Amino acid sequence: MYHYLKRSHTWRQIQRTLTLACVLFFTISSSNGFAALLDGMFDGFEESLSQRLAKNGEQLTIGNFxxxxxxxxxxxxxxxxxxxxxxxxxxxxxxxxxxxMNGIRDGTSGLSPMDVRAQGFAVVPTFMRMEMHMFGAMYGVNDTLTLTAMLPYLRNKMDHVAGMPLGAAKFQTRTEGAGDLKIGSLWRLYAFEAPSIGAHRFHLNFNVSLPTGDITHKGTTPLGVIRLPYPMQLGSGTVDLLPGLTYGGAKGNASWGFQTLGTYRIARNKAGYSKGDAYEVGAYGAYAWTNWISNSVRFRWRHWFDYDGQDTKITRPAAQQLVFTADPDLRGGKQLDIMGGVNFLLPEVLGLEHRLGVEGGVPIYQNLDGPQLETDWAVTxxxxxxx
Ligand SMILES: [Cu+2]
Known part of the structure; x- marks a missing residue:
């Protein structure tokens, strides 16, 4: 177990400060006019840049998104x-x-089901598949604000081995249903561009996740019909704040971007726990071969923490803990993913713009507060x- 993955007191103070800062920022910014929020705040930068560009006969454009x-x-x-x-x-x-997710890991090393049994767990998960149908909408309210909503529909299944010898018994659990509804907003901050330096655009992300996903799903196990372990549940059970910062750039046939997102749980749920906070930092580069097709490469670092508290219908006293997925202190991890993608811009139909995208990736580094199931690949x- 890796104790640096647990949330410290300092971490919680940072989180409270961030929450407060977000609330303050959005109260102030909503009284602003309809333009990028930071327009007019970089006069010095704009002046020196436009002077430099003027020497090449170029003009600096500010605020074009x-x-x-x-x-x-x-x-x-x-x-x-x-x-x-x-x-x-x-x-x-x-x-x-x-x-x-196939196979088990503790830290960065793999464990066999027998290794896990030796740690005192009677039941060992060996495989999990998560499927998600995600329905989303976005609407540009004005030149500052874009509203967003996303509703996932989830299907999970997990395979387990148990019995004596290990593997004498096998069983599968499944859950399915709506996940947490995320409603949110994107706030344009600042944009500048010129032919020789390309276009650069910044916006803030601010989503709220609402606890519409069930956290009390039951399933049939060798212990009878019981509430299933944490990773099989469909929601967090809490209102979560999801702030973020996004940058996008483009020049010629190339484009690129950077995004950092956080997940902050502001309270424990009805079942008595909160999932771990999380943050991610990612960057990508893309190349458009022609107008309608582009390829991308993306890296994403994620760090998520163990749970606070526990659901006593899932977690048993430590000495009787049967399976690692029911332990709220074996949930954290860190992961670096590499992903490749392709985007298509399809011909307009009935005046509507259509886009199609595929992106798939694998982890190149995974450090889990385990034992936990390890991720093999993901595709969207x-x-x-x-x-
Ligand atoms: Cu959109």
Missing amino acids: YTPERADSHGPIGMMGEHTHNTGELMFSYRYMQME VGWQVIH
């Missing part, structure tokens, strides 16, 4: 909230995601239609 219709003017399909919309634009999206296929 318009992106030409090109396959890579949206980020890789696995990213969320990586683009904003212009006033009155409406987008619907559907994504199908699948992730498979998505379709977007814009009015």
Whole structure:
């Protein structure tokens, strides 16, 4: 077990400060006019840059968030909230995601089911598949604000070995249903561009996750019909704040971006726990071969923490703990993923812009507060239609 993965007191203070800062920021910014929020705040920077550009006969443009219709003017399909919309634009999206976890890991080393049994667990999960149907909508309210909503529908299944000798008994559990509804907003911060330096755009992400996903799903196990362990549940059970910062750039046929997102649980849920906070930092580069097709490479670092508290219908006293997925202190981890993607801009149909994207990836580093199931790969296929 890795104790640095547990949340410290300092971490919680940072989290409270961040929450307060977010609330304050959005109260202030909502009273601003309809433009990028930080317009007019970098006069010095703009002046020196435009003087430099003027020598080449170029002009600096500030505050233009318009992106030409090109396959890579949206980020890789696995990213969320990586683009904003212009006033009155409406987008619907559907994504199908699948992730498979095969094998067990503690820290960075693999464990066999027998190794896990030797740690005192009677039941050993060996495989999990998570499928998600994600329905999304985005709407450009004005030149500052884009509203977003996302509802996932989840299907999970997990295979286990048990019995004596280990493997004499096998069983599978399944859960299915709606996950947590995320409603949110993207706030344009600042944009500048010129032919020789490309376009650079910044926005803030602010989502709230609402506890619409069930956290009391039951399933049939050798112990009878019981509430299933944490990773099989469909929601967090808590209202979660999801702040973030996104940057996107483009020049010629190339584009790139950076995004950092946090997940902060502001209270424990009804069952008596809160899932761990999390943050991620990612960057990608894309190349448009022509207007309608682009490829991308993305790296994403994620760090998520153990749970606070426990659900006593899932977690048993330590000495009787049967399975690691029921231990709230074996949930944290860190992971670096590499992903490859392709975006297509399809011909307009009935005046609607259509986009198709596929992105798949594998972890190149995984450090789990285990034993836990380890991720093998994940893939996202998505379709977007814009009015
Ligand atoms: Cu959109």
